[in-house]
Amino acid sequence: MTTALGLYIHWPYCAKICPYCDFNVYRARGRDQEQTALARAIAADLEAQRAQTGERELVSIFFGGGTPSLMDPAWAADLIALARRLWTPAAQVEVTLEANPTDAETDRFAAFAQAGVNRLSLGLQALDDASLKLLGRNHDAAEARRAAEVASATFPRLSVDMIYARPGQTPDAWRDELRQALDLGAEHVSPYQLTIEAGTAFDRAVRRGRLVPPGDETAAQLYETTQATLEAAGFEAYEVSNHAHGDAARSRHNLVYWTGEDYVGVGPGAHGRLTLDGARTATFAHARPAAYIAAIEAGDGVATRETLSAVEAAEERLLAGLRITQGLAFADVAALGLTPDHPKVADLVAAGLIAPDRARLRATPEGRLLLDHVTSRLAT
Missing domain, CATH: 3.20.20.70 (Aldolase class I)
Structure with a gap:
C-alpha cells in the first residue's frame, strides 16, 4: 500500500x-x-x-x-x-x-x-x-x-x-x-x-x-x-x-499533521516531516525568499535535515495527537514509556484530564482546555 x-x-x-x-x-x-x-x-x-x-x-x-x-x-x-x-x-x-x-x-x-x-x-x-x-x-x-x-x-x-x-x-x-x-x-x-x-x-x-x-x-x-x-x-x-x-x-x-502522516513542505521557511529509511526526518527550508531561490538554483532548497530520535518523534506525536478528539495510540509514544498504567497517565485520568482508555491516549474536553499542562506532564 x-x-x-x-x-x-x-x-x-x-x-x-x-x-x-x-x-x-x-x-x-x-x-x-x-x-x-x-x-x-x-x-x-x-x-x-x-x-x-x-x-x-x-x-x-x-x-x-x-x-x-x-x-x-x-x-x-x-x-x-x-x-x-x-x-x-x-x-x-x-x-x-x-x-x-x-x-x-x-x-x-x-x-x-x-x-x-x-x-x-x-x-x-x-x-x-x-x-x-x-x-x-x-x-x-x-x-x-x-x-x-x-x-x-x-x-x-x-x-x-x-x-x-x-x-x-x-x-x-x-x-x-x-x-x-x-x-x-x-x-x-x-x-x-x-x-x-x-x-x-x-x-x-x-x-x-x-x-x-x-x-x-x-x-x-x-x-x-x-x-x-x-x-x-x-x-x-x-x-x-x-x-x-x-x-x-x-x-x-x-x-x-495531527495523525503523524508524512508531508512535504516547500517554499520559504516551510517545514516538512518525512519517513526516510525508516526514520522520522524533519526538513526546514531557507526562510528568506531570496535565500530559498538561490538555494534551489544551487540544487537544494532545504536548509537543514534532521533525523529525529525515537524520543523526539514520540514527543512530536504526543503534542499533535492530543490536539484531536481521537487522540493517539499508546504504541505511538512507546519511546516515552507511556502506558495506560504509567503514574503520569493515571494521575491525569484521576484529574479528569485524560480519558480512561487503555487503547488510546486521549484528552478530555477539560484536558484540551489545559492542554499545555497535560502535554508538559506527559513529555517530561
Whole structure:
C-alpha cells in the first residue's frame, strides 16, 4: 500500500503585515520579479522532493502563507498539476488555499477554483469594523460577508477563521459574532484565541500598556463559549481550534499533521516531516525568499535535515495527537514509556484530564482546555 503524503506550499507575501502575526511573511509590494522567480523555484523544489520521497499517494495540497490568494492563479494551477504528476493522486485530493476577504482577492476566486482549488480557508478574523481595524486587517466587515458568499458559491468546501479573546471582548458579544459567522455557509470553522507572540507589533503594544488582552478567566469563558456555540450548531470540535459540520468537512491536510502522516513542505521557511529509511526526518527550508531561490538554483532548497530520535518523534506525536478528539495510540509514544498504567497517565485520568482508555491516549474536553499542562506532564 502506498504511503499517504500531504503537501504544504508556503507563499510568504502579504499586502500588509498583521500586528499579531509572527509567521515567515514579507510585504508583497516591489517584489514582482522575486515572486515570479519563487514560483519557478517551488516547482523545482517539488521535483527534488519527489526524488527524496519516492512514490506516495498525494492526499492533500495546502497553499498557506502569507497570503497565497495574492499569487497568480496560473502559478497555482501549474503547481497543482505538477504535484499530481509527481505523486499518485488519491481519489479525492483536498486542495486548500488560504485567502483574505478583500474585494481584489474575491475577484480571483473563480480563477483559483478553475486552477484546481476545491477548499477555501477564508481569514475573516472578525465581523465588526472596529475589531478588524484593531487586528490590522485590510478588509471591512462588509467585504468579509461578500467574500464568504462568493466563496460559498464558488468552492465545494469553505472554512472560515475567526480570532477571539480580543481586548474588551465579552462572551455574549463573541457568541453573537460567532453565530453571524455560521450564517455565512461554512462547513468548517477555525476559531483561534488571540495570542501575543514575541516580537510582533502587539507584543510591543502590550509591553507599553497600549493593548490589554483579556485575563485567563475571561479567555477561558470565551473558549467555553466557542465550544458551546459551535456544538449547538452541529459543529464537532475534532481538534482544539477546528470544528467541522460532519466528518467529511474535516480538514484532510491538517489531519496529516495531527495523525503523524508524512508531508512535504516547500517554499520559504516551510517545514516538512518525512519517513526516510525508516526514520522520522524533519526538513526546514531557507526562510528568506531570496535565500530559498538561490538555494534551489544551487540544487537544494532545504536548509537543514534532521533525523529525529525515537524520543523526539514520540514527543512530536504526543503534542499533535492530543490536539484531536481521537487522540493517539499508546504504541505511538512507546519511546516515552507511556502506558495506560504509567503514574503520569493515571494521575491525569484521576484529574479528569485524560480519558480512561487503555487503547488510546486521549484528552478530555477539560484536558484540551489545559492542554499545555497535560502535554508538559506527559513529555517530561
